[in-house]
Amino acid sequence: MKTSLIQKYNVPGPRYTSYPTVPYWEESNFSEAQWKREVQQTFFATNKTEGISLYLHLPFCESLCTFCGCNKRITKRHEVEEPYIIALLKEWKMYCDVFTERPVIKEIHLGGGTPTFFSTKNLSTLLNGLFELADVADDYEFSFEGHPNNTTKEHLQTLYDLGFRRVSFGVQDYSATVQAAIHRVQPFHNVAKVTFWAKEIGYTSVGHDLIFGLPFQTLNDVKDTILKTKSLLPDRISFYSYAHVPWIKGNGQRGFNDEDLPQDDEKRALYEEGKKLLIENGYHEIGMDHFALVSDSMYTSFKNKTLHRNFMGYTASKTDLMIGLGVSSISDSWTSFAQNVKTLEEYYTLIEANKLPVFRGHHLTKEDLIIRKHILNLMCHFETSWDTPELQFPEIDEVLESLQEMREDGLLELNNKTLYVTEKGKAFVRNCCMAFDLRLLRNKPETELFSMTI
Structure with a gap:
């Protein structure tokens, strides 16, 4: 490399x-x-x-x-x-x-x-x-x-x-x-x-x-x-x-x-x-x-x-x-996420009160569900496509433009509305996913949130 x-x-x-x-x-x-x-x-x-x-x-x-x-x-x-x-x-x-x-x-x-x-x-x-x-x-x-x-x-x-x-x-x-x-x-x-x-x-x-x-x-x-x-x-x-x-x-x-x-x-x-x-x-x-x-x-x-x-x-x-x-566990209904409280004390208090110990979550939008599929495709199969209406979204051209440098570096290939991560690019699949992450692109973190990709 x-x-x-x-x-x-x-x-x-x-x-x-x-x-x-x-x-x-x-x-x-x-x-x-x-x-x-x-x-x-x-x-x-x-x-x-x-x-x-x-x-x-x-x-x-x-x-x-x-x-x-x-x-x-x-x-x-x-x-x-x-x-x-x-x-x-x-x-x-x-x-x-x-x-x-x-x-x-x-x-x-x-x-x-x-x-x-x-x-x-x-x-x-x-x-x-x-x-x-x-x-x-x-x-x-x-x-x-x-x-x-x-x-x-x-x-x-x-x-x-x-x-x-x-x-x-x-x-x-x-x-x-x-x-x-x-x-x-x-x-x-x-x-x-x-x-x-x-x-x-x-x-x-x-x-x-x-x-x-x-x-x-x-x-x-x-x-x-x-x-x-x-x-x-x-x-x-x-x-x-x-x-x-x-x-x-x-x-x-x-x-x-x-x-x-x-x-x-x-x-x-x-x-x-x-x-x-x-x-x-x-x-x-x-x-x-x-x-x-x-x-x-x-x-x-x-x-x-x-x-x-x-x-x-x-x-x-x-x-x-x-x-x-259990404490801190995250659940997924495919259209929503929910996370349990993070301390045992809070967890026990809510359970004893006959309440679900959920303290935060997220309801996925239509856009979220589309992007989720693309990122799952990349993480699981090293490829994704947008050749069907259910996988298309307005910003796809902007995403592809942002990936041009990775393409020039030989990390991915584009063909017939399909993106393929190359063997050389597998080490950088998280970077590829980040290009599709519309929420990340619209709101860049100002503080440390994530570990390094490599």
Whole structure:
């Protein structure tokens, strides 16, 4: 990658797990009553054909990882588990009352925090509580995030017995220096152990999450991490850029100095080397920063153009309705977004008062829905088109004009009202999406909102 391209395009930009992005939500126009109506409308339109997705945020961690940008509560007191599960199930009951009919669950994802902070008994109580009020789709997909240091074989077996077939383990990097800097010390042995357990039990997709751009990380660290990863042969790998946003996350991302982070070309070299090694070892690039073996469902969905991206990241299938349960979770009715309150104290107060713990949201306009489709197309398929009326919008010529420089740099191609991101341009797909982001273009941020794109 030419230095000039890195310098030119390495700018702050969204990761586009939604459009509009959260800083551009029109919160003053959001209405909880309208949110419930739109949830109900989407539910009745899609429940029997595609079902719904559930994201459950389990926020507790025993120690703080300084690379993490997630909503979490650090504690070693496991008595916090039961009250939280009771609150989650009460919130679920509130949404089931909004549905008025029995939902069909297509997807469940347990995120955090650290889902494996919870005991197997409490996880069983939680999942069985969900199932009491719902049916499960024939082609369901349940997944969870596991911490290699505290995921037990009992965790894996219990969740497998409850229908889970996909697990992702947070690895980040195997360098002792990097692990110490990010306060996430976990030996290779722990990752190997849980990976082999998962495969032995019968999980069909085991993933490893890797990060480049971490403090003190070198090219040799990335090579060593990828080669160790290859020896365990996970089915899918996320290999994404460390998002340094200390102005949002506070002291949790200030456990090291800015000068300790790889910058620009040095950082991009980490990615290019890692990507090269992954491809040499049989992995295929899927969307942005994800790789999968041909046997994995994510590869199949990418080839079939059914890959989807939402607040959970990439998923192998799509539902229009995704309900987020728990503190800080975000829900999506396709026509609206809604986010839960961000502190446990507020969450418990609202749940005890029999109120949905939503504190902000956004109702998508007709324009939002069109732009959302274009950005999803780019993020999931590296292409988009405007050859049909439902994908056209008045500013398309201005958008294409703004992309002319990327076209001249060989990062994209235009042909018959279709835009294709080239192989060279995949590293800059977020920049391409930014050209379509009309809300961003009309209201450039005056303060730091986003991590760097490269």
